[in-house]
Amino acid sequence: MLSEFLDTSDEWITTRTGIKTRHILTDERFEDLATEASARAIEAAGLCPDDIDYIICSNVSNYYVTPHLASIIQGGLGIKGPNCPTMDINVACVGFVYGLDICDALLATGRAHNILLVAAEECTRFCDWTDRNCSVLFGDGAGAVVLTQGDNLLARHMTSTPMRDVIVYRNPMEPTPFETGEGIDTHHALEMKGREVFRMAVTSASRDISQVVADAGLTFDDIDYFLLHQANLRINEAIRENLKQPEEKFPTNVQRFGNTSSAAIPLLLDEGVREGRIKRGDLLLMSAFGAGFVTGTAIVRY
């Protein structure tokens, strides 16, 4: 389908990225996808929406700068408030792991008891669909979890290194009557230096995973599953080879969903749990990289 309007081929996309299909929102609403994922997570936790006392939403895709998506989801779930604070975080693809870190702090201090953490992305809206470098990589998706007392992280490592130009997407901007317009870039499509991101992703994930596992007093063999950001199968394969761990400990779904940014890890988690592969008590290591350049790695016992 893509090769009908782009100078690309199924063979190129498959061998360079591993991606075979991706899901693209058409007439559905992005916020409905986010709300549905949230409702399913609350149901899976055996709770009802009114039990939720904090909502954190990771996304870079909300149609509104304000109101934030977490409050729209709150409305969609029928939670009237006002005693359920909501907020969005934008840490690009690492939002879910940064979100876990924030939830960990809220739970540890007793300021929240049942937190809905949702990641929802409509990446395909950022693409210039005439640019084969980016548009073949992305898909849309949403995933959510409920975290409760006791769901604390065993170890985590979050990083941020200012690199403005490796992955860039600009907010729409028009000059005001007080400016000449000089210096305002009105280009509205995602741009990235793919090869550079590839190298940084493999190096930083291999480093961060080793550190977090050591911080938790564990070895790689103790980890049941490595849930890595799903950007490119070759990136994950290179990380796996560095860690010298078996393939079955690295579930993937980039083949079917493409890169869904911060939704990728909760989608993997959800599939693993619903298919019965991930079981209560398993040690899960989650690791992601993304625009910033940021990385986040955490270990949680499911």
Ligand code: ACO
């Ligand atoms: N179809 C056909 N040819 C293509 C395509 C395409 N879709 N895209 C690029 N090419 C061509 C290039 O033009 C280049 O041609 P040339 O050799 O004549 O110059 C050739 O293929 C090789 O290009 P490379 O960039 O070297 O290909 P590479 O193997 O590095 O794969 C890719 C490119 C897939 C982008 C890879 O670098 C990658 O996955 N990088 C990481 C991207 C990423 O993770 N981004 C994160 C985004 S942020 C977030 O997650 C939200």
